[in-house]
Amino acid sequence: MNILVCIKQVPGSNNVEVDPVTGTLKRSGVKSKMNPYDLYALEMALSLQEKIGGTVETLTMGPPQAKDIIVESVCMGAKRGFVLSDRNFAGADVLATAYTVSQGIRICGQYDLIICGKQTTDGDTAQVGAEVAEYLGYPNVSNVLSVDGMKDGVISLTASLDEEIVKMTVKTPCVISADGDINTPRLPSYKVKQAITEDAVTFLSMQDFSDKDAEHYGLHGSATQVERIFPPEKTKERRVLEGTAEEQTAAIFDLVCRQKLI
């Protein structure tokens, strides 16, 4: 089975500051990493490959330095990867991102299965996977807990619908989004990193796509516009509950009720 995993580079820390003037994330000087949710998707792909054979490749969209996470994916066991990088892609919303990724996938190769992470830790929309499937005309399943097997071009999988767990079969090619915390992602190998060659990473731009109309990408191709980005309110308020275990239990219960947490 040939698998493509879509990955994204995100800020390395959750404490990223927002520029109060431009309303954008201050990325300079902040280290980046692979989106943690994509690591579960990549582990799912690599485990599947070990079980039933085939190849695992990765794809990302971003500035040239997004190459780092493709290299990282190769260090974890992917065969090679693609970076979709073009100034025309800048400022893309969910829809334009999904369109760009779908254009990229069409020229990268023939895949039976495309796996995305559940969501990213910076955008948090959890929509790109489903929209990529829509653009490609492939079936899509979200919150996949495990891919259980593949036979005659049909994969069987288990997915979470929050309240219940469903088992289903899906025709390939298809796009799935792996749920979070479903496995322990393997670690990148220093040994592989030392041996990595140039051809492990391929850069693709809009000129490589079949649709070369810049109006369909980036800010121009976006259906939504971000009005303002602001950091969530942080509070350092702490309350220490004292008294006997029974009194503390009653106080906690009272507190969570008043906060409408239960």
Next chain:
Amino acid sequence: MYNKVTSADLAALKQILGNEFVLFGDEINPDYAHDELGGVEKMPEVLVRPGCTEEIAAVMKLAYEREIPVTVRGSGTGLVGAAVPVEGGILLETKRLNKILELDKETLTVTVQPGVLLMELAAFAEENDFMYPPDPGEKSATIGGNISTNAGGMRAVKSGVTRDYVRALTVVTPQGEILKLGGKVAKNSSGYSLKDLVVGSEGTLAIICEAVLKVVPLPKVSLSLLVPFPDMKSAIEAVPKIFGSKITPTAIEYMSRDTILFSEDYLGKKFPDTKSDAYILLTFDGNTDIQVESEMKVIADLCLEIGALDVFILDTDERKKSVWSARGAFLEAIKASTTEMDECDVVVPVNRVDDFIKFTHALAKELNVRIPSFGHAGDGNLHVYICRDALGDKEWENLLNTCFDRMYKKAEEMGGLVSGEHGIGYAKKGYIKKQYGETPIALMQGIKKVFDPKDILNPGKVCF
């Protein structure tokens, strides 16, 4: 030989502390009869929970006058029975004294009460861009307990142990006097170091009521490597070679596949790699990426050169957590894998770690018992566990005696000592006596007598 707690004593204690902080008889939870070590149990007659130094002083005055034994207890996470009130009497719990009192950014010190938990102090320091380097595996232990055992932890390779970070202590003597030992000073040649005597004295000399601890600026970059080796021998043999490279990692831990699998079962969480029989785990700290990565690269290349199967990079919080959380759970995981266990916290010279591990493997085979281990390969402090599994009472007792006798004897031959970081407490005092011999033990007993002529503070521990 000691007086029992009478109703008059109880009334006096309630007068000092208030009714709600004095528990008597059946009001006391049975957990207070023991610490994390199985086998040594004794209920206190009364449990007191003081809220300030002056209350502790008042309790001690009463106890000294009435000749009632007093045992201090923090979180009860000790592993040698040091906090078990073996003579009954008063158990004094420090957990109400849980305030971080001051962070002094000019002297790089933090002042804490003894009931502050290690994890609370670590988080507080980090929030303020500092680090409290001692890093024992048991994060829910109190700082008072850490100081009392001179706890070490995983960063000891580079950063030293708890004693190296204690600048000053406020203590209450067995007679009930409040003393300030040491100060917010970096140097101190002013007579005998009473502060350092109290550190590691396991609650036998004085009660720690406040501590001034040194903190360091938080390193900006931290990276770990998990290095798989084909077997434990090659993993452990790598450690002296790493030191030979003149780069000192912050931590060097070793772990076997068996122990990792126990922790997978215990945590219900897979470890990122279990294909190899043995691993070492290294951490590098520094202030720049370039510095940390260049050190990491030298060690990674060296490991590959001397037979490592690979070198895995732990460069994000998630990756570090996936490995370090398993490492932090090893003790509990081994405990959960058997019916009962006892531990040998032996410390040997760093270049003898391999020999000692091999010895425990041979011993396990010879005596037909499971002896899993893990520990601080970088400082020679090993945690070796003897598992009871299905053994009966008598067989278990005999086996423990044989195992401990042989292991401590072997450690001594290698130039090692009985305890690296857990202390002697009640359980290991026979072994320290055996190793040290008459004069050093007599000196320790003499010191105890000077501090505590009536022997009321944590009697029956360490050297008695």
